[in-house]
Amino acid sequence: MTTWESLYARRASRMRASEIRELLKLLDQPDVINFAGGIPDQALFPAEAFKAAYQEILAGPDAGRALQYGMSEGSARLRNWIVNHMRRLGVECGPENILVTSGSQQGLDYIGKLFLTEGDTALVQWPTYLGALQAFNAYEPGYDRLDPGANRPAEDYAAIAREKGGRIKFAYLSPDFANPTGLTVDLAERQRLLALAGELSCAVIEDSPYEALRYDGEPLPPMLALDCEASGGINNARTLYCGSFSKSLSPGLRLGWICASADVISRLVLIKQASDLNSPVLNQEAMARVAENVFEAHTAKTNAVYKSRRDAMLAALERHMPAGVSWTRPEGGMFIWMTLPKGMDAATLLETSIETARVAFVPGRAFHPDGTGANTLRLSFSCNDYQKIEEGISRLGRLITETVTSKL
Incomplete structure (x- = not known):
């Protein structure tokens, strides 16, 4: 045996x-x-919007293309919708800044694979999203506590990371209605955390699957939007934004996205190619139509x-x-x-x-x-x-x- x-x-x-x-x-x-x-x-x-979208695709001239392999980056129509959505959130970007993933959970796994080496440190909220810990754990990082409002000096974080045998690679957080706490990071704290990441020369992973589910108060700019403004554009920004259709339209189609510097996206595309080649084209085409019509x-x-x-x-x-x-x-x-x-x-x-x-x-x-x-x-x-x-x-x-x- x-x-x-x-x-x-x-x-x-x-x-x-x-x-x-x-x-x-x-x-x-x-x-x-x-x-x-x-x-x-x-x-x-x-459901009716998805039914109509699938019928339109499968009965039309693009049925074969929708059932075929697709681009690893994602379908052009869906990426264009995401580009426009990110622009509405204050992030100027293009299709080259977007990777469509099989749910944002896949995006977190790819980010862990790209950034983490054994012994590196990931800064995370405490408590934090369990799925992120599951995604990152396979790459054998250590964790340190990223407490909004704690005002720990950057050198304190860096010294602890060195003791663990690596360096801080990224700060991971859900700034809007976080899972599990439901809490939101205010504007001043978003800016402070971006400044901290700059001192540490690390990335920021902004996991925002609940961004569209606001019931009270005024919307806050994504950390990526603040980063782009401060750094001179998305290709200079250190923030990766992880979005999802799972909480807004449907989790069953397993579609999310990463919006980031074109250099980072190009590296993540290589991981996508080695993983599942591409997210299902048929689902992407259906999601694009539904998002355009009813989001x-x-x-x-x-x-x-x-x-x-x-x-x-x-x-x-x-x-x-x-x-x-x-x-x-x-x-x-x-x-x-x-x-x-x-x-x-x-x-x-x-x-x-x-x-x-x-x-x-x-x-x-x-x-x-x-x-x-x-x-x-x-x-x-x-x-x-x-x-x-x-x-x-x-x-x-x-x-x-x-x-x-x-x-x-």
């Missing part, structure tokens, strides 16, 4: 199953109220729904959570981050919650590179109506109250 463990690369030991993906299996249990998955509500997908109207519609669900969850938390529990109040996105009283373990709470309250959430430890955050958890409000949100938070509040009381 083959002993597979002896054959695996060393980096395989750093690969871990996603707690979130495992929790998504609970969606098959209809009596569980699921606040775990950070996914859009499938009832809101523009703004559709996001306005879905944002109204998500806003009402966010408001319902915030109100339910106020009614049902005991003293000592706190949570974030996001301006957009899909998540609320909860902090339990010290000494409570969200993973243990989840086991009890599934068994008795039949409510699912994501324990917060997985979002912390150092395994801390045991008393934190993530709630998603995107896929439940008012009644389920009220009932689920009520059950969870009772369970937390009982747990706190039992420890007294």
